[in-house]
Amino acid sequence: MAPRTPPTGHVDLAIVGAGVVGLAHAVEAVERGLSVVVLDRDERAVGASVRNFGHICLTAQHGPALEYGLAARERWLAMAAKAGFWVSEAGTVVAARTADEHAVLAEFAAERGDQVHLLDAAGVRSKLPRVSDEVTGGAWLPLDLRVDPREAIPALAAWLAAQGVDFRWHTSATGVETGAVHTTRGTVTADRVVVAVGHDVDRLLPGVAEAAGVRRCLLQMLEVSTPDSVVFDPAVLTGLSMVRYAGLRACPSADEVQRRLAADHPDLLEVVMNLMFTQRPGGDLVIGDTHAYATTHGPFDDEATADLVLRETARLLGVDRLTVRRRWRGVYASADAEFLVAQPFPGVRVVSVTSGIGMTTAFGLAPTVLDDLLR
Template sequence: MTAAPPPVSPALPTRPVDLAVVGAGIVGLAHAVDAVERGLRVAVVERDARAVGASIRNFGHLCATPQTGTVLDYAMAAREKWLRLSEKAGFDIVRAGTLVVARSAAEMGVLEEFAAERGHEQVRLLDRAGVEKLFPAARNIVGGAHLPLDLRVDPRAAVPALANWLADNGVDFYWHTHAGAISPGIVHTARGDLPATAIVHASGHDVDRLFPALAEEFEVRRCKLHMLEVDPPGDIRIAPAVLTGYSMLRYGGLAATASATEVRREITARAPETLDVVMNLMFTQRPDGAIALGDTHHYSRTHLPFDEESVTDLVLREGARLFGVDQLTVRRRWRGIYADSPTADFLVATPAPSVRVVSVTSGIGMTTALGLAPTVLDDLL
């Protein structure tokens, strides 16, 4: 397939735009969307010809229900916005929810506690037969839960569609344009200065490029993921996203249950090497049928360029066990990467009164950014 030619950027304005956004990933686009809905004149600066980072390297899973606290608030607000934007921008959205499979009594205990806390509207407990209706290939299960409010998109289609919709609604995009510095009222780019009344810097894990002191304050590091697309065993179709016991240790609402401690003990006894690579065994099915399977988590300010095949082997081993097959056939593999902070789920900082630096530092940008952005702009504007 021949790559599309890079889009032609307009000339930089001489008069200030109301809002300049640096970064055309989902966090930057979320701020542009909210600003457009407020009737503001917006410009977006993006160093690449299109979004190629965490915003398109993910599962497309809008995983709202398992969150907690402020994260849950942002996720639920973002959910409503995703539904509206799918109609406006013309991308598909899947309302099949999330299936959490339980393969032990302890894992089922997590789901029972979670259901008791959240209620039937958010969490619907399933027996083995109920799980098999949604995931026919599931093996060695005792039950599960369906989270009907969760959504799914194809990030490789939804993120470009959002950018196109914004452009159709008057947003100027400066693609292939590096922002080398930001000062109050000006984004200094490789093409010249972009004047702006307000500025949002949303470059994800590269926050340290322009704001190293902020990155150090929030202890920002890059989280590297091992992710795969595999053939669907037996050409099965699975509508919901699927989470496992590993996910019960990762998402706040599930991890807060008393039974989660026993789940960790079980996994430690059976496969401690999977915890060493911080596995979150989950998958979604892409429109073409491929299974997006992952993932593991590796943290560093700067990663070496070498990926260990043994880590991929672990994901494939646990994935094959989940599907009840001897092996899975890989179609493609890639390295995901996102900003992570051990001290905060969100980095929102004010280096100058008219400037905000924003990064989702918890790997849930697709889930929360559209809910976070309005709170940032309420304060900034």
């Protein structure tokens, strides 16, 4: 259904934030025939939505996040066709190097059935052309997807604009209330408002952020050249992922993985490393990542943390060193729960994925938020 032409200065839905969470709500609203304006302080999306792995990592989730991820998968595939961006259905390989990691994957496969395919060493190498001899098996998660966020997010915005969504870039929200968003370029009136500004909710609605325990999770991430220019079709997770993602973490043997890592690799747990990588369409690998939590982070990065990521990725790939192409900080909202959905005023919802899985879940979360908001 095409969106209605809005009256001058008034829309059905105003969305603050043009990252993946805001865009997911805009897509859902357009599908429902609503008139929409999207406001963003920058001239394009430059935050967490374009600084990530592009990994729709749904299988490793649990509970509502898994439900949202499964729903989001179908929307990603549909939007790739409509908006014309690349999407890979090659899934994820979880590489296992120890007996306890194999035990986690066996338990996970027993619980999830066809969502998890166990692999022996040869099976892993049939999907990953270069990994260390330490990798003795693993699992393939066929439902997971990959996109290139640097392409997909702008493509989504362009498609929405072509459907009649009014994007107002370089426009900062200064206040929100029922029926209105006050901005640096005047007031926008709307029947409903969604605030999707991620970790910056404390700038606009500090009471909401304080009640939810919102902090900023700071990541160190890198892009490196691929050894021998090999092609990695799936995304790649490791044993460190087993103590981070809720679906894997719920397996009984994950406790043993945690204990072993604490004894053998406390430096990796100290920086909360999730050793993983994806390959960009141009061939380079996006590797990472580490996690640090604070309301306000200092401006200085610790090179030793990046060295740990490089060392562990090189070890996983069985190479001596990696050539860095780019380095960056990722920042996303972290809170006491995986998702923040709050109602500071009637007709207003604050929405943030507060667990680092916005790309995975936003398209599944948005319909539930709008169902409630429009009820």
